[in-house]
Each structure stands twice: as C-alpha cells, then as structure tokens.
Amino acid sequence: MFLTSAFQMAARQIRRHGMRSALTTLGVVIGTAAVIAMVTLGRGTTARISDEIGKIGRNLLFVAPGAPRHGAAHGRVTAFALEDARAIAREVRGLVAVAPTAMAPVLAVYGNNNWRTMLSGVDHNFLVVREWTLATGRAFQAGEERSGAAVCILGDTVRGNLFVGEEPLGRSIRVANVSCEVIGVLASRGRSTMGEDQDDLVLMPLLAVQRRIAGNQDVGAILVSAADGESTARIQEDITRLMRQRRHITGDKEDDFAVRDLKELADLAARTTGILTTLLAAIAAVSLLVGGIGIMNIMLVSVTERTREIGIRLAIGARAREILLQFLIEAVVLSAMGGVLGIGVGLGGSYLAARALELPFVIDVPIVIIAFVFSAAVGVSFGFFPARKAARLDPIVALRFE
Amino acid sequence: MIAVRAELPAPPLVELQGVDKVYGRGDAEVHALRGVDLGISAGEFVAIMGASGSGKSTCMNILGCLDVPTSGRYLFRGVDVATLTHDQRALLRRNFIGFVFQGYNLLPRTSAVENVELPLTYRGVERAERHRRALAALRDVGLEGRELHTAAELSGGQQQRVAIARAIVSGPDLLLADEPTGNLDTARSLELMRLITTLNQERGLTVIMVTHENDIAAFASRVIRFRDGAVVPGKGA
Numbered sequence A: 001m002f003l004t005s006a007f008q009m010a011a012r013q014i015r016r017h018g019m020r021s022a023l024t025t026l027g028v029v030i031g032t033a034a035v036i037a038m039v040t041l042g043r044g045t046t047a048r049i050s051d052e053i054g055k056i057g058r059n060l061l062f063v064a065p066g067a068p069r070h071g072a073a074h075g076r077v078t079a080f081a082l083e084d085a086r087a088i089a090r091e092v093r094g095l096v097a098v099a100p101t102a103m104a105p106v107l108a109v110y111g112n113n114n115w116r117t118m119l120s121g122v123d124h125n126f127l128v129v130r131e132w133t134l135a136t137g138r139a140f141q142a143g144e145e146r147s148g149a150a151v152c153i154l155g156d157t158v159r160g161n162l163f164v165g166e167e168p169l170g171r172s173i174r175v176a177n178v179s180c181e182v183i184g185v186l187a188s189r190g191r192s193t194m195g196e197d198q199d200d201l202v203l204m205p206l207l208a209v210q211r212r213i214a215g216n217q218d219v220g221a222i223l224v225s226a227a228d229g230e231s232t233a234r235i236q237e238d239i240t241r242l243m244r245q246r247r248h249i250t251g252d253k254e255d256d257f258a259v260r261d262l263k264e265l266a267d268l269a270a271r272t273t274g275i276l277t278t279l280l281a282a283i284a285a286v287s288l289l290v291g292g293i294g295i296m297n298i299m300l301v302s303v304t305e306r307t308r309e310i311g312i313r314l315a316i317g318a319r320a321r322e323i324l325l326q327f328l329i330e331a332v333v334l335s336a337m338g339g340v341l342g343i344g345v346g347l348g349g350s351y352l353a354a355r356a357l358e359l360p361f362v363i364d365v366p367i368v369i370i371a372f373v374f375s376a377a378v379g380v381s382f383g384f385f386p387a388r389k390a391a392r393l394d395p396i397v398a399l400r401f402e
Numbered sequence B: 001m002i003a004v005r006a007e008l009p010a011p012p013l014v015e016l017q018g019v020d021k022v023y024g025r026g027d028a029e030v031h032a033l034r035g036v037d038l039g040i041s042a043g044e045f046v047a048i049m050g051a052s053g054s055g056k057s058t059c060m061n062i063l064g065c066l067d068v069p070t071s072g073r074y075l076f077r078g079v080d081v082a083t084l085t086h087d088q089r090a091l092l093r094r095n096f097i098g099f100v101f102q103g104y105n106l107l108p109r110t111s112a113v114e115n116v117e118l119p120l121t122y123r124g125v126e127r128a129e130r131h132r133r134a135l136a137a138l139r140d141v142g143l144e145g146r147e148l149h150t151a152a153e154l155s156g157g158q159q160q161r162v163a164i165a166r167a168i169v170s171g172p173d174l175l176l177a178d179e180p181t182g183n184l185d186t187a188r189s190l191e192l193m194r195l196i197t198t199l200n201q202e203r204g205l206t207v208i209m210v211t212h213e214n215d216i217a218a219f220a221s222r223v224i225r226f227r228d229g230a231v232v233p234g235k236g237a
C-alpha cells in the first residue's frame, strides 16, 4: 500500500528534477549500454565464427611448412612439393580429398581495370576440400591441370572489380603479366570472421602458377579434408608421421611444418572471443558501478536538500523505515530507468555496429535481464547509504533545518 | 467517594509528571525543562505562554512525541511514552496528533491538496479516498478553490490554513500548534484563531497552543505560563 505511494512520490520527484535526474542516470545508462553492447557484439562474433566453421568446410586440415609454434612465416622453411600431397592422398586413410596449393600476390588486369589480389594455384580437389561451388562457368579440366593451361577462375570480388557490367566468361585477363582465359566465377562467400574478404582471389591450375609465375615447383600449403566420422586427430598424427619421414626429421627434432585442424582453430577463436566478451563486459560493468556512485552522490544532495521535508514527514507519523523506503525506491527507480534506457541504447548501438561489421545481431536475453536486475541492484546498494542517512534524521533537528 | 469522583475533571489526555529535559553535557548542559507537571484533558483548549527560551517548544516536542523527557514521565492516554519504541511513537503521532508550526512547513512545490493528503498516505488510505478527504479538509478550513495552488502561490494565512487542514485530515485527538500566528498579521491571526476555536468546540479537538500574545491566548479556555523551564504556579496548571 505504502509502496504504491512511494513509487508515485519517486516518479514525481524524478519528474520535478528532470534535468538532474537525466544527468544522474547517465552513468548507469552508459554502463548498461556498454555491457549490453559488449555482450551482444561478442555473441555476434561467436555466432559468426561458428558459422565460419561450417563455411570453411567441415573436417578441414591445413598442412603448411614452418614450425607449428612459430607460425608459417617464421625462419627459413622448406616448401612442400606436389609429391608430398600425392603421398598424403596415397598413404593416409579416411580422406575425401587432398588439395595442394601455391599462392602468390598478383596484379590482375582487364582493360583499364586492375586489382591487387591473391593467386592460388590449385587442382580440382581445391573446390572439393573447400566445399566451394561455381556461380558460373566450369572447373579446370584434367588436361588443363596436367599441361598447366593459362585458364583461371575468379573470386566474386575480383570479378566485380575487373568486369563492370560485363560478362567475364571467355574473356582474357592478365595475371602477373600472364594472359589467361576466364573459365568460371566462384560463388560468393563474403567476409570471414577476421574480416578478410574470402572472395578476393583468383584460381589457376597449380602447374600454371608454378611454371609461369612462381618459377619453381613449390607447394605452399596442402589442404586435406577428412571423411565424415574419421578422427581428425588420428589423421593429423598420420600426416605428421608421414611428413617427418619424407622431410627426414628424426628422433626428437621439432617438426618444420604444421598440421592444423581448422575446426580446432575456429573453436579456439570462438572460445577466445567468449573470454574476451566476458572480460569486456566486466570492464563495462565497472562503469555501471561508477554510475552507481553518481546516483549515491545526487541522492546525498537530495537528502540534505529535503531535510525539512523529511522532518515534516516524521512529524506527520512516517516511520524511519518508510523514509528509508521512499529514498531507496527513488534511487532504484532512477537506476532502473537508466538500466532500461541503457539496454535500449546498447541494443540499438550494437544493432548498428553489427550491421556495419557484417556480424549477426544476436540478442542475449539472459544478459538483458541480468543487466536490468544489476542496474536496479546498483540503485539499491548505492541508494541505501543516503536513504539510511535520511531515515536516521532526528525530526526536531530536521524540522529546524534551514 | 463516588460522588466526589464524579466532580473531578475528566482523566487527562496528556499528563507530564516531573518532566526534566536536559540538552547537551557538561559545560554545554542546558536545562530546558525542570520538573514540569501538567495535565490536559480531552476537549480542552490550552494556551502556553512564557518568555523566549522558557521551554515552551521543548514541552510541545515532548507532548508531540517528537522527543522524550530526560527524566520524569509523559503519559499519553495513560501510556508512558518512554516505554514506546521509535516506531510506536511514530504511529502514535500518525494516529493521534496533528502539528501546526510557526513556519507552516508545507512541502515546497507541492499543491495544497497533496500536502493535505500526505498524512493519509502513511495511514494507507486509497488514492481516491485520500483525495476526497483532503478536499473536504481544505473546505473545512475555508480554502475551497485553492486546492491546486502550491505554497508559493498562497499567502501566509492561507498556508497556515493548509497546515491546519493537514493536521486535522486524519482526525487526530490532539492538535499541537507552536506559535501558529507568529508570522501572521493581526487580522489573519484572529481569523486563524476563530478557525481553531471552531475545531475545538465543534469537533472536540484538544488544542495546545504556544503564543506570545495575550489576545491570541484569550481564545483558549486555560493558560499555562512557563518561566525558566518550569510551570508558573497559580491559575492554569
């Protein structure tokens, strides 16, 4: 019963000091908005990564030269050769396909348009391993692969930049000064989690890249896809053993190559994002506490300003607990309002940010509820001290207060 | 015996027995009240007079259960107030006592009717009923048509009427008025006294009023005089 009146009184008080109330809650608004934005964007990123795992191609392993601990670019590395890929395909059980690749950064030119992109020398296994389809055109034929024919398949970004409103199939483009015919265009895949454009590449038969552009027999990386139900850990082991043997690494000498399970990497990335999200949300929650201090500050000012009012209420017969409740509710209403506003701002802001970053917009309902409860709790904890100060006033002293 | 008893005045509504009030300690000690004895019966209209600093307000605060005696007993309807908790004294004020102060003490920026509703809020009266009763109380003090004005929009006399409406809206037994006309001119003071007299006579409201002025005290049926924290013996107490 008194509770209803206390809420009415709080509402009136807050309305009466509109500007001050707004500024008081600003801290809570920002804190809550920050928590919500961090969590929402973090969840979006995680969702994006999970999505990515599917897109990369299921059960994909990535074999690259370079010690596993240092990453591919470290130190002098001995490249693979085509024969390594063939050996894997021959000797490791449970594989769907093995795709050797050789990559090189190139300038692609068509007419007046040119575009800096990544050239991948591949064979027909590449599309199988990456579970990639063609939007138009056709894949490489066995003859073209064997002879290293000057034909290419464009990623959608390259197509868009070279061919403006023009049909690319059958045209001839120059890739690193080698003229080649466009025979297909890959289906678009968009951006990866890390923000890199997956459609920004040109495919050419491996042999064509090795002979015409790289001028060597190197294979940069070998993509391996495991059959469903096969253990990627076992395949990882088998490939490692085979490669150590082929590269004459004996005893306890370290590998000079790495076999990575992309799903594992993606899982790790998702986990890392999760931890990062929690961390950022925790930092944001601290700003929510700072907002609470703002509320405490203003409530203390308000109690002092309203000392006489408190005296009148006490004389009229208000009990200490009713005075306490009145100020506590005022603080809670303030902070909960800030919470609701902050949730709105946080969701709105992360919706826009998610669109800009091309992330999925995932509302985490429990976090929204927790954020609201937390903001109200901030009001209770930071409103308590000023409210208790009000409730402990001596009516005679309060009535005489100027 | 029975016959003698029937001639005695009605049992007192409030009774002070040897009440002392000491403020501060040591050198700063102030004896505001020294052995005050007095009894006031239901339905009386008593004026308390005395020089400034003679302990009138201190006595009113004790009678209003806003403060407690340092020693001695204060009986409200026979109950020793010293035995009550803080909350119980608040409830006693809520249910039995109305206050009027020299400085009106209305809530600022709050309409007259909302000021008058305030005591009913703490008594848990429904909003609509609260409003209805507050309007009625304002009508009783002659403030019809001023219900929505805030303190700043009312004259001193009108503000003090709002304060009286607030004091009587919950139907108390006792009205405590500490220099209610202290800030008013003579004409306004006399109007206010007529209002208080009416409440005393028509509703049987017990009134205890502090005043400096003889013509205001003249409205009361009994005058108690204070000097140096004690009641001056003689007619009155």
Ligand SMILES: Nc1ncnc2c1ncn2[C@@H]1O[C@H](COP(=O)(O)OP(=O)(O)O)[C@@H](O)[C@H]1O
Pocket: B023, B024, B030, B031, B032, B050, B051, B052, B053, B054, B055, B056, B057, B058, B059
């Ligand atoms: N809260 C207080 N602390 C200390 N001294 C007080 C307090 N209230 C009143 N006094 C002192 O007690 C005496 C009586 O005060 P009061 O009852 O207000 O007198 P009156 O109302 O008759 O003018 C005065 O000397 C005053 O200074």
Ligand SMILES: [Mg+2]
Pocket: B056, B057, B058
């Ligand atoms: Mg006084």
